[in-house]
Amino acid sequence: MLLDREAEPAPVRAVHLGLGGFHRAHQAWYTAADPEWGIAAYTFRSTELPAALTAQGGMYSLLVRGADDPVRTVGSLSRAHAGAEADQWLADLAAPEVAVVTLTATEAAYRVPPPGRDSAISRLVAGLRARFRASAAPITLVPCDNVPDNGAVLRSVLREAAADGDAAFAAWLEAGVLVVSTVVDRITPATTPADVRVVHELSGIRDAVPVVTEPYAEWLLAGDFPGGRPRWERAGARLVDSVDDYQRRKLWLLNGAHSLLAYAGPGRGRGTVREAMDDPVLAGLVESWWDTAARHLPLPAAELDEYRAALRRRFAAPGVEHRLRQIAVDGSQKIPARVLPVLHRERGAGRLPEAAVVVLAAWIAHFRGGDVHDPRSADLVPAARSGARAVLAALDADLASDDELIAAIDAEVPGTAGDELSGVRAGGPPPATPWQVVATDCRGCPASLA
Ligand SMILES: NC(=O)c1ccc[n+]([C@@H]2O[C@H](COP(=O)([O-])OP(=O)(O)OC[C@H]3O[C@@H](n4cnc5c(N)ncnc54)[C@H](O)[C@@H]3O)[C@@H](O)[C@H]2O)c1
Ligand SMILES: O=P(O)(O)OC[C@@H](O)[C@@H](O)[C@H](O)[C@H](O)CO
Incomplete structure (x- = not known):
């Protein structure tokens, strides 16, 4: 018909x-x-x-x-x-x-x-x-x-x-x-x-x-x-x-988690959001990101818990094959809206949130790995070769001058920290399952995901 x-x-x-x-x-x-x-x-x-x-x-x-x-x-x-x-x-x-x-x-x-x-x-x-x-x-x-x-x-x-x-x-x-x-x-x-x-x-x-x-x-x-x-x-x-509080809730919790998975997922052999959420390490990072972002959302805790529960179901839904490559496009337009506002607030409170560090490290690894589609790739690809400070300098001068943050991100980018868990990861909550359980080829992963 x-x-x-x-x-x-x-x-x-x-x-x-x-x-x-x-x-x-x-x-x-x-x-x-x-x-x-x-x-x-x-x-x-x-x-x-x-x-x-x-x-x-x-x-x-x-x-x-x-x-x-x-x-x-x-x-x-x-x-x-x-x-x-x-x-x-x-x-x-x-x-x-x-x-x-x-x-x-x-x-x-x-x-x-x-x-x-x-x-x-x-x-x-x-x-x-x-x-x-x-x-x-x-x-x-x-x-x-x-x-x-x-x-x-x-x-x-x-x-x-x-x-x-x-x-x-x-x-x-x-x-x-x-x-x-x-x-x-x-x-x-x-x-x-x-x-x-x-x-x-x-x-x-x-x-x-x-x-x-x-x-x-x-x-x-x-x-x-x-x-x-x-x-x-x-x-x-x-x-x-x-719409302000709801806009932030959606951009930080839903879209922020999407960007985290989009950059951290491929290195762990995951191609879609559903596959990535099936990986306990990545799902644990998403939970860690949600804990972090939720601290800065002035919405009732019960409402945020319900929203997170719905996101878990939505991200794992069969049939909605949301490719990480599609989400990874144009990160320079997305990361500043989805991740950096939370990172600012966390640094203001003296904390170094592990999931934010991982998503930025994975994003830098994405720039180093090729197959980049981003309107700012001409400046960000070379910046990524220099490290976190150069990338953040192109987006956010305050964060670029934060030495502790820069060191943490650089330590997570593959090739700079070996296979050991970084201090950031070691200092955070234990992963849902041991890292070694997921036997994927993790070339291109942030160090704590390798
Ligand atoms: N797909 C989703 O789940 C979703 C959810 C919420 C919001 N959005 C928003 O909708 C947008 C489009 O998503 P989509 O899934 O329809 O993508 P799509 O690729 O199916 O369609 C994108 C449309 O935007 C047009 N477009 C692309 N670049 C443009 C530009 N620079 N100027 C003007 N138009 C341009 C394209 O011609 C096309 O018509 C996203 O970028 C996002 O901001 C998408
Ligand atoms: O559409 P984009 O490119 O802005 O972002 C990719 C996804 O994060 C996004 O499409 C979500 O699926 C969407 O925002 C859900 O409503």
Whole structure:
């Protein structure tokens, strides 16, 4: 059976930039709960995905691993476009009936582009300028990337990117463009050919571009929607006064653990989050990281325990094969949000947290090992050859001047500390099982994981 629409798609009242797996597992799935809202979704570059979706009438299958009825069909994408369709993009952003723009553009996109450079931000500015000229109806932007204070960051980047002396546009940008802050959560790995086959086996549907995700989904939003919005709360989204504590909880506990596993896991022969959590040493490090980060989260202990228990289940869930290589991409954009804020607080309290030391050592080993995908690889790969101080100097001057921390990280990087457990590891809680139990080839591991 091929996917196609039986009825007309909903009118386009929302636009998305960064059409990929996560948008379809999350925002488009939430929007499907309100049939009065349709989305026009744009990739950044890909032409294949919008072509495949258009051939299916914008419909796609969501394979929710672990759910009773695992294959759902989602129809909220009224149109799918390639990023190169600039005229359509400008027309959609200018349309007065469009009231919401969601964005998933990766962490790296949240910066002011050099003049003339095509980027998510330059496209947003061009679209908003078109709206200012055409209708100037207010519009709300909804950043959905794992960026701390994503609303405030997007607002400030847009303000700077749009500063070209047009005072009327600048004034409208302040008054007519609202930017909400969000916490977004639903583990959504890249789709594989095996997923395409599974969707067909389970449902009989031949979908060229399904999405695989987990049953869990969270969306917290803080901000205003003067032009209206889909009734996302029908699918469980929550409008809150502030997302700050929840943003930190998610970035530190979930994403911080992901980054730890992404860099420490491959050296222990683990390729996915589930495989890594099956390794008692890595699972013990994750617990140690959670103990450390939880100290700095002003949320009730019972709530944090429940969150951790859910993360253990989610990370170990069969079928959601989240590849560590995918998570390891762009570490320079992620480590400062996921690990360094906790490390700062710990050092302020005079502690040297072992899991933070290990993740930084493993990240340095990752830079030394090749296969690096990072917008800052030109400076960080050579820095990693020099050691922890040079890497941290590129990210955080305070931490780079912390001699005790630098020595601990350098001692963990392979080739500098031999196979013995480092002082950091020896001083921490005992691992869940003896180190020697896991007989993997640990070339490239931090010393305490070897
Ligand atoms: N996958 C998840 O589990 C998950 C969960 C929470 C948040 N997110 C956020 O969503 C983002 C996208 O994840 P995904 O799984 O959909 O990835 P994906 O690779 O499936 O899609 C990424 C989309 O972003 C676009 N993009 C990539 N680089 C860009 C750039 N520099 N500027 C503008 N657009 C760009 C791509 O063209 C593509 O349309 C992540 O970077 C993350 O911030 C993902
Ligand atoms: O999507 P990224 O690249 O920001 O980070 C990789 C994962 O940590 C991330 O996708 C999580 O799975 C997600 O944030 C869960 O909601």
